[in-house]
Amino acid sequence: MKKNQQEIEIPFLLALVPLIIMIATMAITIIVFEGSPHVPLAIGAIVAGVIAWRLGYKWQTIEEGAYKGIRLALPAILIIIVVGMIIASWIGGGVIATMIYYGLQIITPSLFLMTICIICGVVALAIGSSWSTMGTIGVAGMGIGISMGIPAAMVAGAVISGSYFGDKMSPLSDTTNLAAGITNTNLFEHIKHMMYTTVPGLVIALIVYFFLGRQFGGTAIDQENIQGILSALDSNFIISPWLLLVPAAIVVLVAMKVPALPALIIGVFLGFMCQIFVQGGNVGDAVNTLHDGFVIVSGNEMVDELFNRGGIASMMFTVSLTIFAMVLGGILEQTGMLKAIVEQILKVAKSAGSLIVATIVSAFFTNATASEQYISILLPGRMYATAYQDKGLHSKNLSRALEDGGTLTSPFIPWNTCGVFILATLAVHPFAYAPYAVLNYTVPIIGIIMALVGYKVQFLTEDELTKLKATQQRIDRENEMTEGT
Template sequence: MKEQHKEKQEEINMPFSLAIIPMIMMVVVMAVTIIKFEGSPHVPLLVGAAIAAFIATRLGYKWEIIEEGAYNGVRLALPAIFIIMLVGMTIGAWIGGGIVATMIYYGLKIITPSLFLVSICVICAIVSLAIGSSWSTMGTIGVAGMGIGLSMGIPAPMVAGAIISGSYFGDKMSPLSDTTNLAAGITGTELFDHIKHMLYTTVPGIVLALIVYFFLGQKFAGAAIDSKEINDVLIALQKNFVISPWLLLVPLTVILLVVKKVPAIPALGAGILLGWICHAFVQGSSLAEAVNTLHDGFAIESGNQMVDDLFNRGGIGDMMYTVSLAIIAMTFGGIMERTGMLKAIVGQILKFARSAGSLIAATVASAFFTNATASEQYVSILLPGRMYAKAYRDKKLHSKNLSRALEDGGTITSALVPWNTCGVFILATLAVHPFAYAPYAIMNYSVPMIAIIMAFIGWKVEFLTEEQVKALEAKEAGQTETA
């Protein structure tokens, strides 16, 4: 009887005019909350979920069906949530173990006056890869780079563009990045498959950026460089950490495991263990401190503000903002999906996106549009990720096409929107308006264009094999029976 009741619920038609209301209201509340009140996106998403639930009940959906949709949405996010917590532990272990300090130390050594724009872009990419955060990189190394670049007479927008390109490259490609893990997790893509698939759009983007920075920087080749700030950081790192190239074996081990196709969880687990060993036995911390760092994060008072800002982070606790946001966003998406609202919205979009290429292009555009309307890069990944998941399966497109498109259109374009949280942060941190640095943030706008071109020509657009289709159908059938 209960199953018949559910079947009846599924037959309720959801008009597009009603389905779009929760999305519009969520965007409006999100814009006011973030831009005017400088709040978080959590409450606006809950408002959207409440409006979606209200509309669904008015159309005849029973509460148990709406609740089921919310729980199913959260259930889909659980693998991503678990990996995000592991990432927090990895960041804490690698900072405490001196691994991140070693990578930054040798990265800062490569700055040269004649190639400053190229150097600062590469350094920011290295640091962001090491810590998985573009914001932390821009707020520390980026601020120092702005000061050095301005002292050499390089225009501020140019320096900022190089810093932003490098920071977002590292963030996008790092297995420690929360956005990278979100994109992989909500689409059901294996983390390292997602990262490897992004190489095809992201590497051309950063190479193009470095070529442009090389030619732009030639006119400043004769400028003098004030290295005091860099030397202060190097001294602080040496005072507070054991710096050794041997510590680079830890990230290299994780990379080797990835190459050997070891799944994300055991690969990250190995990285956590090796980082913890380095923290306890190389850096000389107590076992209790090394264990507590895995949850509470690393804490340091080095006497250098930049070092403190960069290294006081990590641990499971540091990831709770992202975890709670993923749960709430997937609750909203789950209700929208279960009540047919996402189907109605995507149905209108798919009238214009009939081919695989146009679907991927629509995903990239939707992620950017969400950045511009919802003003939050996490939402630009989470909502389009749920919207297009079924459309990709219907066209037998591998989920890593979807996860890559979300990052190509969502993660890196957030820096180009002045009212987005990322644009606001960069303006406050680097003191350059997004409209001023946008022409020089070459990777941030070239990657979406590369992604769209690749989609239409069909290069590196991967389809599911028959075996994968059958496995996916069997998995979804099992989930339906469980629900």
């Protein structure tokens, strides 16, 4: 039975049908109905299953493909859940409040665009969310920048660049964990490898903002919004530089090569203890914070929006979306549909560099068609995983390419969920801020150039390749045993 199914070849155009239907329903669901991408992914999975069944695949094989996809995502799901706990505990413990409090005080009028980019980067790095950063600090920055006579598009571009830099480099970010988990890459290796494209992108962005901002340097700054945030933080949290030791401890653990999950769990514990012994909360509230997230009524709308978040419950949207996407990806992979699609792409992308370029372009194309940045990571991540292994490429090349082409390009698509969110939040159209979101378009370009010249393209060592093959053989044996029962 298995041999006959393995011999079934799905034509390239037929393999595209589930993706085309998924993309069409995704566009209607998100753009027209303003719904979530879960149902379109489920529809795509159903269509893929029906096509495979009609071509001769047994239901057991199709079902196993769905389960296999979910199993591959379990490490990422576990880390995403822990990230929800660490966000909540760091907010409850006053760690994030302290980082924002000191960060906001470095604003100077002559360097506003540079400063707001850096501040958004620090905040997003601390909380792991570009959306929350743009919706709070970004909104405040828009008001301040416009009051100084700086065009709204310039301010929005600086806010977006900083927010996405922090989000991309944060171990608390769901997209960062998703890219690492879906490619089976160590989280901190993934972040370290992204530095080669992202840090130069940030430097270029800051240089551009420095020269753009010089013409506005003589304008007086309205401190009212900033002072309102600082007062709210000071009134509701104990602010202390000692709390900065918590994120510093995580940095030390990372430097000591402690695995991501234990390091993040220690971060949860430290934040939990800070909420009790520094902020004066009780154990019951601290426990509830880990699950439900932190709750605050400060009297300042921006502060409330930024700090009412976190917890295990807040990550269930991302977890469920990951499961639906991996069910689709698992069926496409198990039935040979992904293979049929990738084979067509690999006819052009024959070298390691061109494969990385194809990944970046595919992630951007997914952003433009599926209208969701999570899908731009999940779908190409499964499509190209085997191709990277076949060429002996380390998985961190794939995870970085997914972020370069997926996470960072999502704000440029007006109908993408990120583009829609930014338009609603910052009141600037994506086509207007696009030239000034410097980091978001320089990083993919840097990634493509580095891939083509072969710089920082990491290949697997002989030992790593042997271990990878052994792991793959073990998984194949387990799948064969499962299918045989």
